[in-house]
Amino acid sequence: MAKLGKRTRAAREAFAGKNDVTVEEAVAMIKANASAKFDETVEIAMNLGVDPRHADQMVRGVIGLPNGTGKTVRVAVFARGPKAEEAQAAGADIVGAEDLMESIQGGTIDFDRCIATPDMMPVVGRLGKILGPRNLMPNPKVGTVTMDVAEAVKNAKGGEVQFKAEKAGVVHAGVGKASFNEAQLVENVRAFIGAVAKARPSGAKGTYLKKICLSSTMGPGVSVDVANASGE
Template identity: 50%
Template sequence: MAKLTKKQKEVAAKFDKTKLYTLEEASALIKDIDTSKFDATVDIAVRLGVDPKKANQMVRGVVSLPHGTGKDIKVLALVTPDKEQEAKDAGADFVGLDEYLDKIKGGWTDVDVIVTMPAVMGKLGPLGRILGPRGLMPNPKAGTVTMEVGKAVSDVKAGKIDFRVDKTGIVHAIVGKVSFDAEKIKDNAKELISTLNKMKPTAAKGVYMKSIYLSSSMSPSVQVDPKSV
């Protein structure tokens, strides 16, 4: 068995891996046990009692985090010329259409979110094999396929994120940075959990919110008591 480093021993002494913490306790603890030398991202992993293979148990949606993600989200707006200025004014990092479609065909995906219009979706279909695996394909349910391009870009920049349950029944999402106050991390995580609770599929039976974990880029996971949220 590998020996623990000095830092790992210090971290291990600060919390109990077997304990269920309240969301407030976990939000403060995740700051205390992070050992990174950079502003690490804080992630949440929520295991749901659903079967993602069944269409009536798929959980997918969007949530606006009250304090944003703390990450500079790079947005590409694939729009027609009449919508370009609207996208630029809203803060889109890249704006255009055919030239960016060609770049994506060539393998370029250096963005976090793509916002587009219904009329453009036909051109994006052939790029599904590139955008899909990277989670970049725009989706009406996520609010990234819309005629209100400016609002969509502004929402994403302000901390609106989309989420979906993966094939193992877990929802992964960013809820802030280690530099955030513990209260802000808690607020963001609570907003996501509350949104997930409202989206419980009627077909899902038994315990819905099975487990919740908070972690940072360089920390162990802290288990949150679902009943405390």
């Protein structure tokens, strides 16, 4: 078994015995122990009482975090003509059509978010096996298949976070940086939890929000009291 580094040991000792704390307490603990040489991402993982293999239990949505993510997001847009020009003017990093499709098929995926106009979906559809597993496939439900490409690019660049339940019913996302102040992180965390809570699918039975855990990129996790996590 690999030996734990000093920082990891110290963080685990600081977190020992502290479970189901408030969002404020969790954020304070994480900030105090985020001591890597880079600005760590504050991450959230939520265990939900759903089986996303069933269509009526799929959890998916999007939330614009009040204080952004602190991450520089590279955006690719599938569009032609005036819509391509709109995307470029809005700050899209990559804009194209068949040429972009061929680039992705060749293994170049140099972006974090993919947006497409509806007329481009027959082209984008050929990339399902590549973009799907990476959660990059444009989808009208989260606003990434749209004619308003400028607004979509602006949202993606401005701190919008997409979420989707994985096979085990877990939703995870980055909700800010360790350099954010505590109030900013608490506000982002509560906004994200609230969005996932509101996205409860019709097929969900019993307890929906089962467990919530916060961590930093290099740090251990701390569980948050689910009962008042959203602050509502």
